[in-house]
Amino acid sequence: MSTLADTTAATPTGGGFVVHANPAPVPDEAREAELVAPRFGTVFTDHMARVSWDEARGWHDRRVEAYGPLQMDPASAVLHYAQEIFEGLKAYRHADGSVWSFRPQANAARLARSAARLALPVLPEEDFLASIEALVRQDLAWVPSGEETSLYLRPFMYASEAFLGVRASRQVEYLVIASPVGPYFAQGVHPVAIWVSDDYRRAAPGGTGAAKCGGNYAASLLPQQEASARGFDQVCYLDATTGTTLEELGGMNVVVVHADGTVRTPALNGSILEGVTRSSILRLLADAGHAVEEAPVLLADLVAGLADGSVTEVFACGTAAVVTPIGRLAGAGFDHVVGDGTAGAVTMRIREQLTDIQYGRAADPHGWMHRLA
Numbered sequence: 044m045s046t047l048a049d050t051t052a053a054t055p056t057g058g059g060f061v062v063h064a065n066p067a068p069v070p071d072e073a074r075e076a077e078l079v080a081p082r083f084g085t086v087f088t089d090h091m092a093r094v095s096w097d098e099a100r101g102w103h104d105r106r107v108e109a110y111g112p113l114q115m116d117p118a119s120a121v122l123h124y125a126q127e128i129f130e131g132l133k134a135y136r137h138a139d140g141s142v143w144s145f146r147p148q149a150n151a152a153r154l155a156r157s158a159a160r161l162a163l164p165v166l167p168e169e170d171f172l173a174s175i176e177a178l179v180r181q182d183l184a185w186v187p188s189g190e191e192t193s194l195y196l197r198p199f200m201y202a203s204e205a206f207l208g209v210r211a212s213r214q215v216e217y218l219v220i221a222s223p224v225g226p227y228f229a230q231g232v233h234p235v236a237i238w239v240s241d242d243y244r245r246a247a248p249g250g251t252g253a254a255k256c257g258g259n260y261a262a263s264l265l266p267q268q269e270a271s272a273r274g275f276d277q278v279c280y281l282d283a284t285t286g287t288t289l290e291e292l293g294g295m296n297v298v299v300v301h302a303d304g305t306v307r308t309p310a311l312n313g314s315i316l317e318g319v320t321r322s323s324i325l326r327l328l329a330d331a332g333h334a335v336e337e338a339p340v341l342l343a344d345l346v347a348g349l350a351d352g353s354v355t356e357v358f359a360c361g362t363a364a365v366v367t368p369i370g371r372l373a374g375a376g377f378d379h380v381v382g383d384g385t386a387g388a389v390t391m392r393i394r395e396q397l398t399d400i401q402y403g404r405a406a407d408p409h410g411w412m413h414r415l416a
């Protein structure tokens with residue numbers, strides 16, 4: 044593992060990140076082989092970006108170093124009390140070879156909001172942007188160039204202080220790791236089946252639902268296993284107070300399309316995670332003339348709409364899969380095919396519009412793209 048004490052040449056980059064180059068990067072041929080059809084989250088690049096924080100010094104030691112295992116004290120607070128947050132965004136290679144990210148300022152702002160909720164220090168936006176730029180520039184050869192491929196970036200922050208007392212950690216590590224990914228739907232976009240859980244809740248008012256923290260995901264694993272055992276792909280959660288309105292999936296927001304073109308998604312209520320994909324899609328749909336509503340979505344209304352045909356499409360959205368059509372929605376006492384069970388026209392059009400912007404195939408009317416290299 045490379046550390047600051049290494050004798051490897053250290054090169055300063057923009058944003059104050061110092062590069063300690065990996066002395067043993069993956070050879071070109073092996074890397075090219077890894078880039079052919081990478082499975083999500085299994086292959087990682089040669090480097091990681093890293094910034095340390097402690098109470099006395101604040102954020103310090105901005106660096107890019109060799110990807111590798113972290114040394115961690117068994118008493119590190121994160122291992123006991125889950126003081127951890129993360130982000131997810133992608134670097135896209137355009138036809139001219141340039142590499143871009145999509146609204147990274149929104150991820151920086153969300154990381155700051157998550158940090159505030161988890162009593163972690165806020166990483167300034169300029170450090171967030173500099174960290175992904177420094178890593179992507181160092182590992183540029185890892186950004187794939189095939190159709191709908193990208194380099195998935197995973198910034199995260201955790202409590203590293205060795206202390207079993209229950210209080211906010213006085214030592215924190217922030218890292219960014221990167222993983223080349225192929226098209227989410229390798230066999231083409233296909234609709235998924237969703238189980239609406241009436242016995243598990245993802246988030247409650249006053250809880251951590253609006254923060255992107257590992258703890259929310261830990262709690263979603265058992266419901267996901269049970270839904271899989273029933274033959275469903277993913278779980279949709281209801282609000283914790285009344286159990287009558289839709290919130291979101293474990294890692295994606297949900298959008299409902301009506302026969303008259305009206306599009307509705309659950310309003311941000313403090314327990315829903317505000318997706319960058321969600322807000323971008325709402326903007327593009329409004330631009331295209333759709334009536335867009337952010338309002339509570341009653342499960343009973345949705346089920347009735349699926350039965351009488353007034354609801355024509357339902358889709359989920361998030362960075363990893365972009366837009367995922369939902370072809371079947373079921374829960375206690377109901378089981379409906381959505382539309383004719385295939386991906387709907389509005390769903391597929393918005394997916395294409397958004398990916399066209401991200402991959403530089405269409406104009407970027409809102410200035411969402413941010414050049415990394």
Ligand SMILES: *Cc1c(COP(=O)(O)O)cnc(C)c1O
Nearest residue numbers: 294295296316318319320361362
């Ligand atoms: C990350 C995440 C999303 C999607 O957010 P994007 O910014 O669009 O990727 C939605 N819901 C949850 C719970 C998430 O963690």
